[in-house]
Amino acid sequence: xxxxxxxxxFGQSLQRIRPVASSWGGYSSTSKQMMVREALNSALDEEMSxxxxxxxxxxxxxxxxxxxxISKGLLEKYGPERVLDTPITEAGFTGIGVxxxxxxxxPIVEFMTFNFSMQAIDHIINSAAxxxxxxxxxxxxxxxxxxxxxxxxxxxxxxxxxxxxWYASCPGLKVLAPYSSExxxxxxxxxxxxxDPVVFLENELLYGESFPVSAEVLxxxxxxxxxxxxxxREGKDVTITAFSKMVGYALKAxxxxxxxxxxxxxxxxxxxxxxxxxxxxxxxxxxxxxxxVEEGFPQHGVGAEICASIIEDSFGYLDAxxxxxxxxxxxxxxxxxxxxxxxxxxxxxxxxx
Amino acid sequence: xxxAHLTSSSRSNLLxxxxxxxxxxxxxxVRSPPPPTPLLSRLPFRSLxxxxxxxxxxxxxxxKSLFLSSATWLxxxxxxxxxxxxxxxxxxxxxxxxxxxxxxxxxxxxAITKKDCIITAYRDHCTFxxxxxxxxxxxxxxxxxxxxxxxxxxxxxxxYRKDAGFYGGHGIVGAQVPLGCGLAFAQKxxxxxxxxxxxxxDGAANQGQLFEALNISALWxxxxxxxxxxxxxxMGTAEWRASKSPAYYKRGDYVPxxxxxxxxxxxxxxxxxxAKEHVLxxxxxxxxxxxxxxxxxxxxxxxxxxRTRDEISGVRQERDPIERIRKVILAHDLATEKELxxxxxxxxxxxxxxxxxAKESPMPEPSELFANVYVKGLGTExxxxxxxxxxxVLP
Numbered sequence: 001x002x003x004x005x006x007x008x009x010f011g012q013s014l015q016r017i018r019p020v021a022s023s024w025g026g027y028s029s030t031s032k033q034m035m036v037r038e039a040l041n042s043a044l045d046e047e048m049s050x051x052x053x054x055x056x057x058x059x060x061x062x063x064x065x066x067x068x069x070i071s072k073g074l075l076e077k078y079g080p081e082r083v084l085d086t087p088i089t090e091a092g093f094t095g096i097g098v099x100x101x102x103x104x105x106x107p108i109v110e111f112m113t114f115n116f117s118m119q120a121i122d123h124i125i126n127s128a129a130x131x132x133x134x135x136x137x138x139x140x141x142x143x144x145x146x147x148x149x150x151x152x153x154x155x156x157x158x159x160x161x162x163x164x165x166w167y168a169s170c171p172g173l174k175v176l177a178p179y180s181s182e183x184x185x186x187x188x189x190x191x192x193x194x195x196d197p198v199v200f201l202e203n204e205l206l207y208g209e210s211f212p213v214s215a216e217v218l219x220x221x222x223x224x225x226x227x228x229x230x231x232x233r234e235g236k237d238v239t240i241t242a243f244s245k246m247v248g249y250a251l252k253a254x255x256x257x258x259x260x261x262x263x264x265x266x267x268x269x270x271x272x273x274x275x276x277x278x279x280x281x282x283x284x285x286x287x288x289x290x291x292x293v294e295e296g297f298p299q300h301g302v303g304a305e306i307c308a309s310i311i312e313d314s315f316g317y318l319d320a321x322x323x324x325x326x327x328x329x330x331x332x333x334x335x336x337x338x339x340x341x342x343x344x345x346x347x348x349x350x351x352x353x
Numbered sequence: 354x355x356x357a358h359l360t361s362s363s364r365s366n367l368l369x370x371x372x373x374x375x376x377x378x379x380x381x382x383v384r385s386p387p388p389p390t391p392l393l394s395r396l397p398f399r400s401l402x403x404x405x406x407x408x409x410x411x412x413x414x415x416x417k418s419l420f421l422s423s424a425t426w427l428x429x430x431x432x433x434x435x436x437x438x439x440x441x442x443x444x445x446x447x448x449x450x451x452x453x454x455x456x457x458x459x460x461x462x463x464a465i466t467k468k469d470c471i472i473t474a475y476r477d478h479c480t481f482x483x484x485x486x487x488x489x490x491x492x493x494x495x496x497x498x499x500x501x502x503x504x505x506x507x508x509x510x511x512x513y514r515k516d517a518g519f520y521g522g523h524g525i526v527g528a529q530v531p532l533g534c535g536l537a538f539a540q541k542x543x544x545x546x547x548x549x550x551x552x553x554x555d556g557a558a559n560q561g562q563l564f565e566a567l568n569i570s571a572l573w574x575x576x577x578x579x580x581x582x583x584x585x586x587x588m589g590t591a592e593w594r595a596s597k598s599p600a601y602y603k604r605g606d607y608v609p610x611x612x613x614x615x616x617x618x619x620x621x622x623x624x625x626x627x628a629k630e631h632v633l634x635x636x637x638x639x640x641x642x643x644x645x646x647x648x649x650x651x652x653x654x655x656x657x658x659x660r661t662r663d664e665i666s667g668v669r670q671e672r673d674p675i676e677r678i679r680k681v682i683l684a685h686d687l688a689t690e691k692e693l694x695x696x697x698x699x700x701x702x703x704x705x706x707x708x709x710x711a712k713e714s715p716m717p718e719p720s721e722l723f724a725n726v727y728v729k730g731l732g733t734e735x736x737x738x739x740x741x742x743x744x745x746v747l748p
Contacts, residue, residue, distance in 0.1 A: 105543075135522075
């Protein structure tokens with residue numbers, strides 16, 4: 001039976017299947033709910049308190065408490081020297097952030113959304129990503145570029161693009177896309193501590209979602225490894241890879257498929273660059289079928305890279321061609337029904353194929 | 354005023370030295386031996402929103418060292434060799450020569466310490482040497498060899514020397530200015546009492562990101578000095594064709610500016626010293642250096658399609674920076690003609706030696722292809738052109 005999953009802005013908390021491949025092992029039953037917004041805020045707070053070189057700059061991060069309230073309370077705590085409100089000049093302040101990183105500080109540059117990062121993309125790619133290579137390691141760039149990525153609700157074409165594949169194609173960058181609060185905390189802390197430029201793609205609609213977090217996650221030294229995906233749900237019939245908001249959709253799809261007797265393995269990529277190819281390969285070798293899910297444009301997307309990689313490494317194991325579920329190949333429309341059509345809603349069909 | 358002055362007869366103006374010419378000033382002031390007398394208002398400066406304060410006349414050791422330093426070795430050997438090496442295909446890609454503009458790099462270097470930072474665009478060879486780079490590193494990097502300052506992986510446009518405060522070496526026009534403001538931000542954050550010099554050309558002076566960074570620098574009082582090396586041509590486009598207002602020192606609007614005779618190393622030095630003191634107290638300043646490049650924009654530009662040879666040779670005769678210093682030194686008997694000639698010979702030899710050594714240096718190892726992509730590679734895989742054949746694990 002075909003059901004249409006309605007696009008839910010605020011999903012209910014998801015039942016966590018005990019992850020086997022996670023490096024943190026199993027934890028005891030979860031005790032606390034944490035919103036992604038709080039997770040990010042606490043990660044920023046802890047890293048800023050641990051290292052005086054860490055600073056935050058961006059539009060409205062200070063007095064406004066953050067355009068999405070991610071940096072709430074940080075200005076009061078750390079002062080205007082470390083939490084800097086910038087004018088609306090992305091090229092200028094991103095360049096300043098990269099220059100500060102050249103000197104040895106650890107700036108976190110916030111883009112109000114990654115759509116605006118295009119104004120500064122020369123600094124992200126040419127000034128940040130390539131400098132360690134061009135200087136043969138003399139100059140490192142320990143910077144984090146973070147902000148919401150992808151579609152929100154009804155914000156139109158210029159505010160809805162997903163930049164995962166653009167940034168992930170560039171050597172010298174690391175690209176992370178958290179889903180849950182645990183991902184948000186662990187990956188942001190890892191990104192801030194990492195000595196290379198990291199593009200940290202959040203999602204506006206996930207900010208308000210709550211996820212259970214364990215005591216380990218709440219510890220201030222909690223950090224997730226960059227480059228490792230997480231098996232959110234184990235299965236044996238089909239592998240579904242997703243990142244960011246799509247992981248939630250994939251998990252719901254898995255529930256529905258399970259009722260039809262199809263056991264789907266859901267992989268939360270977490271890290272788009274470096275991509276955890278070993279984990280995806282291992283999963284596909286087990287299930288023999290792959291569906292990739294993403295919000296972004298289809299051509300040259302993350303799914304295309306995963307598909308090509310898997311075919312190179314595990315062709316003999318595939319029982320069916322790889323399927324890609326992506327955003328529609330159109331600029332994002334505003335009308336609610338069209339917007340729904342432009343984003344992945346149903347992918348059980350692909351899984352069944 | 355400056356605008357009309359420049360648009361009406363833009364080419365011939367380049368031949369006029371900015372008043373007054375330095376040697377005469379010193380001659381009249383210093384007939385008897387030291388102490389040096391203060392210079393009066395005929396400093397070769399024009400200013401906006403600021404008064405360049407009176408600074409004492411330069412000392413003998415300074416004059417000598419200016420001559421003995423980067424300008425000569427670069428001019429003697431450096432500017433002859435790259436074209437030869439380029440024709441021999443030992444230097445490939447882009448090569449942007451600095452000859453004619455040496456006074457800016459040399460004068461600036463004389464005013465600052467290695468803790469101050471410099472960042473510039475792609476015309477960076479002279480600046481790099483001024484920061485302590487060796488000739489061997491320069492020529493090796495140009496030829497893409499291991500002994501190069503970036504192990505051969507950067508090329509002509511990407512020289513770096515972080516431990517001496519030289520942050521490159523940037524290929525994207527204008528990008529170095531926000532980066533320089535970022536360096537100044539970090540210096541202020543670290544409470545170092547040091548400053549950053551961000552150099553750019555007249556071609557880059559219209560870049561939006563420059564004004565964005567300047568606005569933030571002025572708001573946050575960053576200790577950054579923006580130096581516009583105005584050589585009057587952005588590649589092949591004369592400044593009056595590219596800029597509605599070629600008075601680049603005035604472009605700051607709310608940021609003070611100073612226009613300096615960029616062919617006069619001593620004026621440059623005084624301006625930079627003044628600027629350093631200024632920005633540590635007051636936030637950014639713009640220095641416009643009125644300078645000139647003898648070669649074309651790069652090796653593939655003959656440099657004569659958009660300007661006359663007469664203009665080039667005229668500037669060389671009237672305003673050459675090294676000749677000026679030579680004249681001052683000779684006028685003050687700081688060295689004899691012969692000593693200077695001997696010195697130039699030595700330099701030429703050094704340059705030839707460096708080139709020979711650079712030619713001996715090997716090309717980078719194949720494993721270098723995958724080195725330094727990340728500081729922390731996390732064991733991820735990187736692929737070569739044929740993914741099945743060439744793979745590496747990044748440490």
